[in-house]
Amino acid sequence: MVRNILGQVVRGADCFGRDKEVADIWDRVQRGEHILLLGPRRTGKTSVMLKLEEAQPKEWKTLYRNVEAGRTPSDIVAEMVAALLSVDQYREGLEKFSLGRKFKSLLDKVGKSTETDSATIVGEVKSILANDWKTTLAEIQGRLESGKIPVKILFILDELPIAASKILKDKKQGKAGLEEFMDAFRAMRQRSDLAQKVGFLIGGSVGLDAMLARQGMSALTNDMNPMPIHPWEEETALDFLKCLSEHEDYPLPLDTRKAMVMLVGQCVPSHLQFFFSELRTLVPDGNPTQDHAKDCFTNALFPRIESSLLSHYDTRMDDALTEPEAAIARMLMRTVAQAGDAIPIADIKIASENRSTAEDMLDFLIKDGYLKEKNGALSIPSSLLKLYWAQKARRRFS
Numbered sequence: 001m002v003r004n005i006l007g008q009v010v011r012g013a014d015c016f017g018r019d020k021e022v023a024d025i026w027d028r029v030q031r032g033e034h035i036l037l038l039g040p041r042r043t044g045k046t047s048v049m050l051k052l053e054e055a056q057p058k059e060w061k062t063l064y065r066n067v068e069a070g071r072t073p074s075d076i077v078a079e080m081v082a083a084l085l086s087v088d089q090y091r092e093g094l095e096k097f098s099l100g101r102k103f104k105s106l107l108d109k110v111g112k113s114t115e116t117d118s119a120t121i122v123g124e125v126k127s128i129l130a131n132d133w134k135t136t137l138a139e140i141q142g143r144l145e146s147g148k149i150p151v152k153i154l155f156i157l158d159e160l161p162i163a164a165s166k167i168l169k170d171k172k173q174g175k176a177g178l179e180e181f182m183d184a185f186r187a188m189r190q191r192s193d194l195a196q197k198v199g200f201l202i203g204g205s206v207g208l209d210a211m212l213a214r215q216g217m218s219a220l221t222n223d224m225n226p227m228p229i230h231p232w233e234e235e236t237a238l239d240f241l242k243c244l245s246e247h248e249d250y251p252l253p254l255d256t257r258k259a260m261v262m263l264v265g266q267c268v269p270s271h272l273q274f275f276f277s278e279l280r281t282l283v284p285d286g287n288p289t290q291d292h293a294k295d296c297f298t299n300a301l302f303p304r305i306e307s308s309l310l311s312h313y314d315t316r317m318d319d320a321l322t323e324p325e326a327a328i329a330r331m332l333m334r335t336v337a338q339a340g341d342a343i344p345i346a347d348i349k350i351a352s353e354n355r356s357t358a359e360d361m362l363d364f365l366i367k368d369g370y371l372k373e374k375n376g377a378l379s380i381p382s383s384l385l386k387l388y389w390a391q392k393a394r395r396r397f398s
């Protein structure tokens with residue numbers, strides 16, 4: 001039974017649906033594919049990543065890490081090493097390897113604990129690696145290829161695109177630094193000895209492929225297969241609200257559920273969860289009507305989530321884009337939001353010096369789910385986000 005969880009990643013029974021996506025991912029991973037998990041903000045990518053572990057086939061071990069805090073390739077490789085230290089079969093006999101000897105004291109300290117998530121351990125791993133990430137990556141490969149580890153590994157690196165973006169924006173590392181890492185990382189994924197033994201799934205709140213494409217580095221992820229995580233279909237959203245109403249003992253008629261789904265426009269799980277929560281506050285005794293839903297949508301839901309949930313979509317642009325790019329992306333969002341239902345791309349006026357960036361941003365906004373393109377016209381699929389950007393547009397000085 002699903003509970004109404006607000007804001008936290010959902011696990012176990014609280015993660016509604018997504019069984020098809022999870023089965024599909026495992027199927028692909030077992031066939032040796034590496035996966036790029038792509039989807040708009042807050043659609044439930046991290047929740048799907050965590051569900052993969054619950055459904056892992058017997059011979060596989062899922063290693064999930066959120067690498068958002070990473071600023072260098074060493075930070076990312078340190079997360080991978082720390083994750084590997086949680087695998088008993090990997091730790092056994094590790095001291096026979098040169099990398100393993102360096103970890104001797106850390107291993108003693110960690111003991112039999114499989115808790116290698118803590119920042120302290122990752123910090124220690126990092127100091128042992130002393131920024132020599134290339135040697136470390138080679139050693140990890142060697143050890144995994146040696147065939148001594150009777151378990152297959154799926155590395156899930158959540159928010160790698162954010163770490164990649166930091167490397168790119170860093171003056172010392174920049175494009176060359178990112179290219180060097182992505183190149184070594186791709187080479188690892190392509191090792192034939194690792195095929196079907198080690199899989200990688202990369203995802204995050206920013207699409208890695210579009211980001212690398214903007215830097216002319218598409219080739220560095222062309223071995224990975226994109227797998228979209230879409231917002232829920234209308235039917236799934238209606239089922240979800242029905243389950244929520246039963247579990248939370250809050251009567252919610254079908255007509256009202258349908259109105260809620262229609263009002264949000266795009267069934268992002270967390271938007272529906274907040275809607276449910278606000279409706280319950282507005283009509284505590286249950287059985288809210290469609291009019292209650294409408295009233296709640298504009299007067300309670302939007303103001304409640306505007307500065308927390310919806311602004312997240314906006315601020316994420318700063319992580320993924322350069323300042324001039326983000327300015328143009330925001331201008332495009334405001335223009336589309338003000339245009340009513342849909343606006344033909346040809347009707348959007350862009351100064352000639354910004355045209356090429358605007359074309360890149362259009363690609364980014366469509367791929368990352370901010371905008372939808374149909375027959376050459378643009379719209380914002382989520383009504384809540386449309387309100388958000390329309391408000392931003394209204395609040396600008398001329």
Ligand SMILES: Nc1ncnc2c1ncn2[C@@H]1O[C@H](COP(=O)(O)OP(=O)(O)OP(=O)(O)O)[C@@H](O)[C@H]1O
Pocket residue numbers: 005006007008009010014015016017018039040041042043044045046047048204205269270273
């Ligand atoms: N399958 C699901 N069942 C129930 N709630 C869900 C589900 N997927 C997502 N949610 C809700 O949406 C919120 C966001 O989910 P999650 O963090 O997995 O999304 P995300 O796509 O990784 O977000 P971001 O783009 O910010 O990284 C969760 O806190 C939870 O409330």
Ligand SMILES: [Mg+2]
Pocket residue numbers: 045046047158204205
């Ligand atoms: Mg996430």
